[in-house]
Amino acid sequence: MDLPVNTFKHAIKxxxxxxxxxxxxxxxxxxxxxxxxxxDWLLLDTEHSPNELDMVMSQLQAxxxxxxxxxxxxxxxxxxxxxxxxxxxxxxxxxxxxxNEEEAKRAVAYTRYPPGGVRGVAGTTRATRFGRVKDYAKRxxxxxxxxxxxxxxxxxxxxxxxxxxxxxxxxxIGPADLHASLGYMGETNNPKVMxxxxxxxxRIRKAGKAPGILTGVEADAxxxxxxxxxxxxxxxxxxxxxxxxxxxxxxFKS
Numbered sequence: 001m002d003l004p005v006n007t008f009k010h011a012i013k014x015x016x017x018x019x020x021x022x023x024x025x026x027x028x029x030x031x032x033x034x035x036x037x038x039x040d041w042l043l044l045d046t047e048h049s050p051n052e053l054d055m056v057m058s059q060l061q062a063x064x065x066x067x068x069x070x071x072x073x074x075x076x077x078x079x080x081x082x083x084x085x086x087x088x089x090x091x092x093x094x095x096x097x098x099x100n101e102e103e104a105k106r107a108v109a110y111t112r113y114p115p116g117g118v119r120g121v122a123g124t125t126r127a128t129r130f131g132r133v134k135d136y137a138k139r140x141x142x143x144x145x146x147x148x149x150x151x152x153x154x155x156x157x158x159x160x161x162x163x164x165x166x167x168x169x170x171x172x173i174g175p176a177d178l179h180a181s182l183g184y185m186g187e188t189n190n191p192k193v194m195x196x197x198x199x200x201x202x203r204i205r206k207a208g209k210a211p212g213i214l215t216g217v218e219a220d221a222x223x224x225x226x227x228x229x230x231x232x233x234x235x236x237x238x239x240x241x242x243x244x245x246x247x248x249x250x251x252f253k254s
Contacts, residue, residue: 008069009145012210022236028058035066108167151177163207170210
């Protein structure tokens with residue numbers, strides 16, 4: 001049995017735009033519902049969603065028959081957490097709150113087996129197809145994709161150093177946290193911050209890595225795609241559900 005190909009990793013490396021959907025509902029049935037919609041990738045969130053390891057595994061299984069690639073955002077840049085999500089078969093991880101080169105190096109090391117990293121070795125895992133993938137430990141690195149999230153001024157200041165770390169495939173800009181850290185809590189498209197995000201996207205591309213972002217505003221998504229963003233989440237399942245149900249109720253209640 002062969003190692004699954006990470007279509008998302010190879011697409012962003014080739015400069016191909018990947019349109020995604022944020023999945024916060026923390027449910028395998030919800031993931032299966034949106035997996036057939038045609039998005040290139042789905043973000044399975046464990047940082048700001050009530051989502052746990054066994055639930056994420058069921059979501060990976062639900063997404064498996066579909067072409068949408070699952071990206072798991074882990075709750076923290078933690079060796080044990082990252083090891084466990086890799087072992088259940090996640091191939092692409094988004095790691096939050098990276099502020100400098102050293103944190104970026106640690107994030108990459110957590111996804112690599114020795115001697116290139118510190119990932120713990122286990123042979124009979126879902127990632128290895130229960131031991132059926134030949135030489136998994138030697139080949140896994142080629143299909144693991146590491147995305148790092150910057151969320152504050154420190155991350156912006158160290159952006160080039162973060163992006164230059166070997167093994168980093170992409171850098172994701174967290175617009176809500178970035179706005180908050182710059183003094184604009186509760187905003188995601190303040191006119192003083194938008195040019196900073198534009199510049200960050202260009203800097204990431206210039207560094208040879210893929211920029212990513214999330215926005216539910218179509219004009220902002222198109223703006224950042226135009227600036228060179230390569231993995232762009234254009235909505236969130238929970239937001240779509242909330243707004244659609246608001247509108248439906250209002251039709252009959254008003």
